[in-house]
Amino acid sequence: MTATASPRSDGAAPSEHGHDVPGISDPQLTLRLKQLQERGLIARTVVPSTPVQITYALTADGRELIAALQPLAD
Numbered sequence: 001m002t003a004t005a006s007p008r009s010d011g012a013a014p015s016e017h018g019h020d021v022p023g024i025s026d027p028q029l030t031l032r033l034k035q036l037q038e039r040g041l042i043a044r045t046v047v048p049s050t051p052v053q054i055t056y057a058l059t060a061d062g063r064e065l066i067a068a069l070q071p072l073a074d
Helices: 026-038 060-073
Strands: 002-005 042-047 054-060
Touching: 026 042, 054 060
Parallel strands: none
Antiparallel strands: 002 054, 042 054
């Protein structure tokens, strides 16, 4: 799983670009992404481009957690 956010240079909120998590506010999404990163479940990569792109991807621990939880969702 990979999510990408591309903030504009004018500091526009991510909601102005749209994101793939319906029903969550931008501040709440930012907080959750930081928490997942701090817990080692996702990795954040800044791609130096214009505009700057920020990419999030599952780490090995994140993939392991998904695999462990998947039977509960089935």
